[in-house]
Amino acid sequence: MTAALDAIDRAIVVATQDGLPLVDRPYHEVARQVGISPDEVMNRMDRLLHEGAIRRIGVVPNHYALGYRFNGMTVWDVADEHIAEAGKRVGDLDFVSHCYHRPRHLPDWPYSLFAMIHAKEKAQADSLAERIACVLGDLSRGHLVLFSSRILKKTGLRL
Template identity: 60%
Template sequence: MSTQAAAILDATDRRLVIATQNGLPLVTRPYHQLAEAIGIAPEEVMVRLTRLLESGVIRRIGAVPNHYAIGYTANGMSVWDVPDERIDELGVRVGGLDFVTHCYHRPRRLPEWPYNLFAMVHGGSRAEVLAKVASIAEIIGSDCRSHDVLFSTGILKKTGLRMAARQE
């Protein structure tokens, strides 16, 4: 979070960010439970979270699944060398596939690393991931100059930046 973004947070915003940074409560009405915990109305929780999203203080509210726990034990980052002038179009097509969880453009690091399009694929086996990567290769077609798949060897704790509670 930038210094400018931190400056627009009031004490209630800080409490809300701290209360949500480890995830929303797994209840039917999570915003109501948050509201009760920090002492504001549920509608105010929603208004504040919307403002924090729109201002960029927080980037997203979404589920972060543990792929291993839901049966996806093979996780492969497919990396592609495609023409830079085609990356936006290809990225939208690849990222729109239901089996691609995230897709993005990254800079090449020539000569060792020619890849500029990355697409994460999960499956129950390496063979399943490779079959899905083959589907991506069909979409990219002749624009694919080379590609590879980097398989995960373990799971890392997925967390973003954390805001510490002030000790006042």
């Protein structure tokens, strides 16, 4: 981040840290709450995003409420020299919600590439994992699918 938050920036962050208001014009509602114009809200949020004070603006769906009961973290054993290529292949799949590299912990945990999938039925989840396996081909030396057993509340830093 290049600059400190001023009082208006802080008010915008506080007004949006639990999500944008669920109304037709959310930036207008934030503007009303903060006491500035909607254009200024959008310009400031764009600047805060660019400076890194806000990491992202996006939807965080409740997959269970949408009927997706088989939410699986697929974990893949991919050689370190192929992790960037493998990550690009998997991350480009439209059914993978997020994909990232994590350190392996040998000898018990050989997996270094993680990719989250969501499905309504177990057979569908298995099919999605198989599609990832096909995309990875020989880059994958093995994998597991770890299904969620409970919902954890996702929240970021609060002011």
